[in-house]
Amino acid sequence: MTPDFQRISRLPPYVFEQVNKLKAQARAQGDDIIDLGMGNPDLPVPQHIVDKLVESVKRPRTNRYSTSRGIGGLRRAMAGYYQRRFGVKLDPETEVVATLGSKEGFANLAQAITSPGDVVLVPNPSYPIHAYGFIIAGAAIRYVPAMDLRNYFDELAKAVENTRPKPSVLVVNYPSNPTAQVVDLDFYIELVSFAKKNELFVLSDLAYSEIYFDDRPPPSILQVPGAKDIAVEVNSLSKTYSMAGLRVGFAVGERKYINALTRIKSYLDYGAYTPIQVAASAALNGPQDCVAEARAIYKSRRDVLVSSMARAGWEIPSPPGSMFAWAPVPPEYASLGSLEFSKLLLTHAKVAVSPGLGFGDLGEGYVRIALVENEQRIKQAARNVKRFLMQSNEILDREQSAREAS
Numbered sequence: 001m002t003p004d005f006q007r008i009s010r011l012p013p014y015v016f017e018q019v020n021k022l023k024a025q026a027r028a029q030g031d032d033i034i035d036l037g038m039g040n041p042d043l044p045v046p047q048h049i050v051d052k053l054v055e056s057v058k059r060p061r062t063n064r065y066s067t068s069r070g071i072g073g074l075r076r077a078m079a080g081y082y083q084r085r086f087g088v089k090l091d092p093e094t095e096v097v098a099t100l101g102s103k104e105g106f107a108n109l110a111q112a113i114t115s116p117g118d119v120v121l122v123p124n125p126s127y128p129i130h131a132y133g134f135i136i137a138g139a140a141i142r143y144v145p146a147m148d149l150r151n152y153f154d155e156l157a158k159a160v161e162n163t164r165p166k167p168s169v170l171v172v173n174y175p176s177n178p179t180a181q182v183v184d185l186d187f188y189i190e191l192v193s194f195a196k197k198n199e200l201f202v203l204s205d206l207a208y209s210e211i212y213f214d215d216r217p218p219p220s221i222l223q224v225p226g227a228k229d230i231a232v233e234v235n236s237l238s239k240t241y242s243m244a245g246l247r248v249g250f251a252v253g254e255r256k257y258i259n260a261l262t263r264i265k266s267y268l269d270y271g272a273y274t275p276i277q278v279a280a281s282a283a284l285n286g287p288q289d290c291v292a293e294a295r296a297i298y299k300s301r302r303d304v305l306v307s308s309m310a311r312a313g314w315e316i317p318s319p320p321g322s323m324f325a326w327a328p329v330p331p332e333y334a335s336l337g338s339l340e341f342s343k344l345l346l347t348h349a350k351v352a353v354s355p356g357l358g359f360g361d362l363g364e365g366y367v368r369i370a371l372v373e374n375e376q377r378i379k380q381a382a383r384n385v386k387r388f389l390m391q392s393n394e395i396l397d398r399e400q401s402a403r404e405a406s
Contacts, residue, residue, distance in 0.1 A: 010135050016358050019342050023352050034381040037352040039177065039323055039370045041242040043297065046290035049241060052282035056275035066271040069262045070098025070250070074277045077284035078250045085209070086220040088228075094255045095228070097262045098280075100272055102207045102236035102249035105261065107133035108268065109203065109232065109251060112260040114139045119167040121159055121200070125356060125363030127177045130205065134169070142167060145362055149181060153190060160198050170195060173205040175218055178359045178368040179326045180319030182212065185219040192224045192231070201257070202231040207249075210240040210291050212321040213299045222253060232257045239323060240291055241283045248272055248280040298323055301371040301378060308382035313389045316369070325369040327353075332392040336399075338367050348395055349388035351381045 075092035082088045099105030116138035123146035174183045232253035238244040316327040333341040338355035356363030
């Protein structure tokens, strides 16, 4: 008998897996794949952070169990970051919890605060965990179109008005993964007002707070007076310090929700390895010129991507933040959809991207391109794309013939 796992049955097939399988097959055959799919930072962890990690590993006591909510020094460092960066004062004892990356914090917070049947408002398109963390927890999802920020609050109002039972949680993510959109503080002021009026709790994902490309650093929702009463924000060291594999993030904000997350984590994990937490403290407390250097590298890659792809015949809007570009599928391939286009791009141009469909149905017609290869590789990708686009008629004819034959 095949077991029926109720939570697993609510999860759809993983769209990205189809591209990932093709990528693995191509590499097994010796193909040189330029991987712009996964947002996996390629920059090195800054040396002073590595040095602190190595130093801490050598202390025998650090190999014992850690603490699930994060060591005190790390929680104080996280509170210090919010004070310096946003002017937001946090109590490291009651308003901060360290997590195993922002993804774990998000998913476990969903587990902690969700009852079966709760309705959660999630942007569409959005990073998969924003919806599926709550779906796994038993919630129902109401998607809010978020591609056009000019209409966002109108769409939000319609979602609240037309949803039964009444939504209890609202998810936001700026700078956005996958769309690379950014917002200003006025957006959060309106959002907090809306949330309070409609009795919504806000969960904000700020994982890309330090990757922005103009002179206006992205704000935190917690900068809005009173936001700390109705919001929790998750952040991560993965992108800021290229520490993705070390799995360090944090959640901050409303005390009851932070306490709920802390309590559920106490049953599930012992926290990150202590030397990693010590190194994370050194990252947050130490010199920040490494962050500015990484930001400059991503900005330069963005400019190379946009300009070289334009010369190749693919017009890609220049993203104002995050480590992604949100690119419309070229007109020649628009009728195939983002998944089939991504598969053809991998097969014929040896360039991997993420199909927009994987981020929600409103992501259809787009692909997400990650800035995780150096400039020479990006230029090589553009040359491959140019040849691919020049051969579009031939490729599409072959695809049509193959479909008819099958």
